[in-house]
Structures are given as structure tokens and as C-alpha cells.
Amino acid sequence: MADVRIMEDATPAMLLAQIDALLEAGEPPLTLMSNMASLLFWSLRDVNWVGFYLHDGERLRLGPFHGKPACTVLDPGRGVCAAAVRDRRTMNVPDVEAFPGHIACDADSRSELVVPLVLAGSVWGVLDVDSPIPNRFDADTHAMLERAAEILVSRLGSGAVFPS
Numbered sequence: 590m591a592d593v594r595i596m597e598d599a600t601p602a603m604l605l606a607q608i609d610a611l612l613e614a615g616e617p618p619l620t621l622m623s624n625m626a627s628l629l630f631w632s633l634r635d636v637n638w639v640g641f642y643l644h645d646g647e648r649l650r651l652g653p654f655h656g657k658p659a660c661t662v663l664d665p666g667r668g669v670c671a672a673a674v675r676d677r678r679t680m681n682v683p684d685v686e687a688f689p690g691h692i693a694c695d696a697d698s699r700s701e702l703v704v705p706l707v708l709a710g711s712v713w714g715v716l717d718v719d720s721p722i723p724n725r726f727d728a729d730t731h732a733m734l735e736r737a738a739e740i741l742v743s744r745l746g747s748g749a750v751f752p753s
Contacts, residue, residue: 595631601733604632608737612744621744623653625737629718630655633730637697638719642670643750644712649674652714660694668692673703674712681731683724695719702726704738708748716741 593607611628612621622641630639640654642663649663649670663670667690673680680703685691688701698719706714716738720726726734 593628595628598634599632601729601736604629604733605736605740607632608740612740614744615746616744618745618748618750619653621741625716625741626653626655629734629737633718635722635725636718636720638695638717640717641706641714642717643714644674649715654717656719657695660692663692666690669701669703670715670717673705673715677705677707677712679704679731679735681726683726685719697721699723700725702731702734704735706738706742706745708742708745713742713745713748 593611596603607628608625611624626639626641630636633639638654638656638659640656640659641652642649643652648665651659651661665671669680669682669685669688669691682688682701685698685701698721700720700723702718704716705712706716716734718734
């Protein structure tokens with residue numbers, strides 16, 4: 590594993606360099622997601638949840654995360670994560686209370702950014718980041734999280750959660 594140190598006020602470029610070094614190709618997807626969620630949770634200011642939901646073909650199921658316990662299954666058609674899967678694009682929601690059908694796993698969350706993870710043409714899962722601060726995710730953070738997701742997807746291999 591790469592030597593990674595949590596840095597206060599890390600720039601997006603610094604975080605991406607750490608993610609690139611941390612996510613070693615050939616590691617199981619659960620390992621990659623766990624380390625990435627931890628690094629982002631401890632490095633980004635004003636976030637209260639960072640994690641992944643994995644698409645099982647019908648619903649999104651909770652994957653590795655940091656933060657309070659979370660909803661374990663997200664049904665299609667409802668919530669920010671489902672919208673990211675449906676539209677196959679990043680959803681940057683400045684005020685989750687104004688988002689129709691928002692699923693409040695943590696009542697303290699006020700803004701959310703969800704990046705779909707597209708592997709071999711299908712949505713494999715999502716990276717989900719929540720904040721207690723309205724309008725938390727500026728353009729630089731938005732772009733950094735999308736690039737972090739691209740790095741992760743490039744290291745997933747077949748995407749098998751438990752590769753043989």
C-alpha cells in the first residue's frame with residue numbers, strides 16, 4: 590500500500606495523486622472502495638458521509654463507507670443515487686431538502702454529490718458524498734470526485750466484488 594497521509598486543506602490535485610497511489614490495480618473492489626472512502630472522508634472538510642452503493646441489477650446496495658450507519662438498499666426511481674444511475678451523470682444537489690424523493694439516511698445531510706461508476710457500459714455503482722453544509726460541492730470538488738471515480742473504475746478489473 591502507498592504511504593498516504595491525511596492532509597488538512599489538501600488541494601484536489603493532491604487528493605487525486607493520493608487516490609492514484611492508494612488504489613492498486615489487482616486489489617479486490619471492496620479493498621479499493623474502502624480505502625478511497627476512508628481517504629475522502631478524512632481529507633474533505635465539511636462532509637459527514639462518503640461511501641459507495643453497488644448496483645445489483647435492480648437496486649443499489651450499501652458498500653464500503655465512512656460515516657453514520659446508512660440505508661442498506663436504495664430502490665430505483667427514488668433519491669439522488671437513483672437519479673445518478675438513471676441519468677448516468679453526476680448529481681450535485683445543493684439542497685437535498687428541495688430534491689424530490691430525497692432519501693434521508695442522515696437527517697444532518699443538507700447537500701449531496703453522487704457520481705455513477707460506469708464499468709463496461711453499465712452502471713456498476715455510485716460514489717456518494719454527503720455534507721451537513723448546503724451547497725458544499727463547488728466545481729473543483731465536483732471535478733475532483735468525478736476524476737477519483739474514474740481512477741477507481743480503471744482499477745476495478747472485471748468488477749467482481751470477490752474476484753477469484
